Amino acid sequence: MTLAPIDPAAGPAISDLDALEAEGIHILRELAAERERPVLLFSGGKDSIVLLRLAEKAFRPGAFPFPVMHVDTGHNFPEVVAFRDRRVAELGERLIVASVQASIDAGRIADVSGPRSSRNQLQTVTLLDAIAEHRFDACIGGARRDEERARAKERIFSLRDAFGGWDPRAQRPEIWDLYNARVRPGEHVRVFPISNWTELDVWRYVAREGLELPSIYFAHERSVFKRDGMLYADDPVIERLPGEEPFVTSVRYRTVGDMTCTGAVRSEAATLEQVVTEIAATRVTERGETRADDRASEAAMEDRKRDGYF
Amino acid sequence: MATSSASAPVATLVHGLLRVATCGSVDDGKSTLLGRLLHDTRQIADDQLDHVRDVSERRGTALDLALLTDGLRAEREQGITIDVAYRSFETPRRRFILADCPGHEQYTRNMVTGASTADAAVLLVDARHGVVAQTRRHLAITALLRVPHVLVAVNKMDLVDWDGGRFAEIAGDVRALAETLGVEDVACVPVSALEGDNVVEPSTRTPWYDGPPLVTRLEELPPESDDPDGPLRFPVQLVIRPLGEAGGGRRYAGRVARGTVRPGDAVVALPSGEEAVVAAVETLDGELAHASAPRSVSIVLDRELDISRGDVLCRTGAAPALTRELEATICWMGERHLRPGARLLLKHGTRTTRAIVEDVTERLHLQSLLGAPAPDGLALNDLGRVRVRVAEPLVADPYAESRAAGAFVLIDDATNDTVAAGMITSTTG
Ligand SMILES: Nc1nc2c(ncn2[C@@H]2O[C@H](COP(=O)(O)OP(=O)(O)O)[C@@H](O)[C@H]2O)c(=O)[nH]1
Numbered sequence: 001m002t003l004a005p006i007d008p009a010a011g012p013a014i015s016d017l018d019a020l021e022a023e024g025i026h027i028l029r030e031l032a033a034e035r036e037r038p039v040l041l042f043s044g045g046k047d048s049i050v051l052l053r054l055a056e057k058a059f060r061p062g063a064f065p066f067p068v069m070h071v072d073t074g075h076n077f078p079e080v081v082a083f084r085d086r087r088v089a090e091l092g093e094r095l096i097v098a099s100v101q102a103s104i105d106a107g108r109i110a111d112v113s114g115p116r117s118s119r120n121q122l123q124t125v126t127l128l129d130a131i132a133e134h135r136f137d138a139c140i141g142g143a144r145r146d147e148e149r150a151r152a153k154e155r156i157f158s159l160r161d162a163f164g165g166w167d168p169r170a171q172r173p174e175i176w177d178l179y180n181a182r183v184r185p186g187e188h189v190r191v192f193p194i195s196n197w198t199e200l201d202v203w204r205y206v207a208r209e210g211l212e213l214p215s216i217y218f219a220h221e222r223s224v225f226k227r228d229g230m231l232y233a234d235d236p237v238i239e240r241l242p243g244e245e246p247f248v249t250s251v252r253y254r255t256v257g258d259m260t261c262t263g264a265v266r267s268e269a270a271t272l273e274q275v276v277t278e279i280a281a282t283r284v285t286e287r288g289e290t291r292a293d294d295r296a297s298e299a300a301m302e303d304r305k306r307d308g309y310f
Numbered sequence: 311m312a313t314s315s316a317s318a319p320v321a322t323l324v325h326g327l328l329r330v331a332t333c334g335s336v337d338d339g340k341s342t343l344l345g346r347l348l349h350d351t352r353q354i355a356d357d358q359l360d361h362v363r364d365v366s367e368r369r370g371t372a373l374d375l376a377l378l379t380d381g382l383r384a385e386r387e388q389g390i391t392i393d394v395a396y397r398s399f400e401t402p403r404r405r406f407i408l409a410d411c412p413g414h415e416q417y418t419r420n421m422v423t424g425a426s427t428a429d430a431a432v433l434l435v436d437a438r439h440g441v442v443a444q445t446r447r448h449l450a451i452t453a454l455l456r457v458p459h460v461l462v463a464v465n466k467m468d469l470v471d472w473d474g475g476r477f478a479e480i481a482g483d484v485r486a487l488a489e490t491l492g493v494e495d496v497a498c499v500p501v502s503a504l505e506g507d508n509v510v511e512p513s514t515r516t517p518w519y520d521g522p523p524l525v526t527r528l529e530e531l532p533p534e535s536d537d538p539d540g541p542l543r544f545p546v547q548l549v550i551r552p553l554g555e556a557g558g559g560r561r562y563a564g565r566v567a568r569g570t571v572r573p574g575d576a577v578v579a580l581p582s583g584e585e586a587v588v589a590a591v592e593t594l595d596g597e598l599a600h601a602s603a604p605r606s607v608s609i610v611l612d613r614e615l616d617i618s619r620g621d622v623l624c625r626t627g628a629a630p631a632l633t634r635e636l637e638a639t640i641c642w643m644g645e646r647h648l649r650p651g652a653r654l655l656l657k658h659g660t661r662t663t664r665a666i667v668e669d670v671t672e673r674l675h676l677q678s679l680l681g682a683p684a685p686d687g688l689a690l691n692d693l694g695r696v697r698v699r700v701a702e703p704l705v706a707d708p709y710a711e712s713r714a715a716g717a718f719v720l721i722d723d724a725t726n727d728t729v730a731a732g733m734i735t736s737t738t739g
Binding site for chain 1 (some may be wrong): 326327355393394395396397398400404405407419422423426427547548550551552553557558561563564565593594604605606619643657658660713714717718719721723726727728731
């Protein structure tokens with residue numbers, strides 16, 4: 001099949017990334033204008049790094065009209081925590097760290113222990129406590145619709161009740177780009193400016209904008225062990241089972257989460273260019289490959305779909 | 311042949327982004343078609359495909375690509391909300407965002423939602439049944455929402471023995487219908503979603519069809535002109551006050567809704583009517599020589615005006631009269647009936663104002679869009695015509711001239727729900 005060339009003179013006003021960027025900026029500005037107390041949730045991962053750049057594009061030369069908040073499980077990669085502090089300081093913006101350890105110390109939640117435990121689930125309490133404490137009425141997040149099936153149906157402005165719950169049956173229709181950010185006291189909206197981006201879009205944008213990423217995104221030598229077909233960091237926060245022998249190999253991370261549930265992939269891709277090439281050619285989804293939180297419930301496809309897996 | 315995106319990973323796709331709404335009635339094969347589209351353009355990761363293979367085997371069926379897209383059947387069985395789902399895919403030539411609209415009769419609001427942002431719509435028709443009531447509704451909504459291009463996928467051609475006569479008959483019906491509804495650009499493609507003919511790969515079984523496969527048509531649609539030559543409409547989202555002296559003066563941040571803004575343009579801020587000249591069109595990456603929709607920019611004026619969110623910058627001499635009363639076609643999405651006298655909030659561009667629905671003049675037939683009196687007002691999923699009075703004046707254009715400048719939503723401030731999508735048909739001061 002031969003493809004007819006597209007007349008460049010009749011080309012689009014803007015490229016696909018420019019269109020996604022313009023949409024993201026518009027969303028952030030709408031939110032800032034319509035909600036009094038937003039916060040940007042920053043994980044140190046590539047998606048939230050893109051959010052910070054979009055915020056710069058939306059609000060410079062002014063200050064961000066919201067603080068940046070990290071929910072720190074205490075089991076985060078040290079490289080990512082260091083990156084977080086440096087990046088937010090460079091931007092001159094305000095960082096709030098909501099600590100899962102502090103929630104445990106305060107008796108708000110019980111810590112988990114054992115080889116397969118993860119503090120990933122505990123984050124919710126800490127997040128909701130922080131939202132209540134700071135009276136945030138909107139949280140900006142870096143979730144994308146291509147990550148999992150439930151997200152594909154989630155609005156860009158997504159209402160949460162006082163318990164942080166999302167009711168897929170009670171979503172507001174989202175028509176044109178006329179977003180509805182209204183909330184009642186105690187409720188908040190989650191806002192996802194990069195809803196329509198794919199993993200590859202994010203990587204392309206990182207490359208185009210020359211954004212710095214935490215070093216764990218690039219191939220590095222690390223002591224790891226194998227569990228359920230995934231490679232986990234050999235670190236005191238993860239208890240190994242008998243037979244789970246650590247070994248050193250070259251890996252990189254595809255997502256950045258709590259160390260206890262984020263797996264590494266074997267890779268020699270040390271530069272952004274190499275990583276993007278590898279991602280573009282990869283045949284496994286980001287979550288399927290490296291996120292134990294998504295794999296845990298993988299009993300049957302039907303179940304996963306109910307839970308919103310792809 | 312379509313290849314994976316691996317060929318040019320870092321490059322941005324200069325052919326841009328196309329937003330496509332897909333809709334069909336239950337069992338027309340939409341899930342299969344979308345699965346086929348994703349599969350044949352190599353968007354499906356191995357782990358996803360493995361699962362589909364497993365489940366298909368367990369059920370003793372051939373590879374069921376519909377499983378990839380969580381079809382309506384599955385949603386019903388599993389009690390998942392039937393709602394618009396957004397999916398991305400790309401070919402070497404274009405990046406697509408699909409708004410997958412469940413086509414059930416009750417879900418007019420889903421289709422309106424999906425069509426509102428769409429540059430193109432793909433409607434499914436079962437070749438055995440031809441144009442049915444659902445097809446008429448879908449086409450009517452694409453006409454109403456002014457989706458610029460419509461592609462009708464005549465599916466299950468394998469079940470009518472690849473009969474070119476049957477296809478021609480359906481295509482004729484579609485064209486006639488499109489004409490009465492005022493759909494300007496419509497084309498039909500004979501496909502088999504199940505077997506993959508004319509979806510991504512051209513078929514050898516349709517010698518009587520000389521057009522390209524569905525995806526090629528989508529790739530070749532003229533990029534949506536965002537009306538760069540139309541009159542400027544720049545709704546101000548917020549005012550940026552730079553940090554410190556060095557930052558300079560105020561910026562008016564927003565997204566160009568219509569037309570083009572350039573440094574040196576004489577502009578008027580509405581509703582105040584104050585005038586100024588554009589000193590710069592800025593982005594974080596520097597100043598632009600011009601910006602058209604849908605770019606997000608910041609505008610610096612040669613003097614500081616008293617401008618705030620909701621105001622609109624227009625070219626001096628090309629500004630519309632202020633709107634205090636408007637007539638519109640709406641899709642009602644509220645659980646409770648809309649009746650004359652309803653007090654709601656109206657959001658148009660970046661302005662949200664109180665509004666009264668003074669009259670519900672007509673209820674529209676969902677298939678023909680013909681109006682009839684509406685003594686009971688409008689119910690959920692009804693289309694109708696209304697007259698609305700607004701508390702603060704709007705800077706609006708008819709929807710037929712500009713989707714961005716002619717669209718609004720209604721919000722019930724008791725529940726905060728978005729209860730209607732509105733398209734302005736005429737305005738008065
Ligand atoms: N023979 C044939 N069957 C098809 C075709 N497309 C879909 N089907 C079948 O039609 C039924 C409904 O398809 P599905 O994609 O679930 O429809 P949806 O309800 O529109 O999502 C399934 O049994 C499909 O296998 C086709 O092109 N040819």
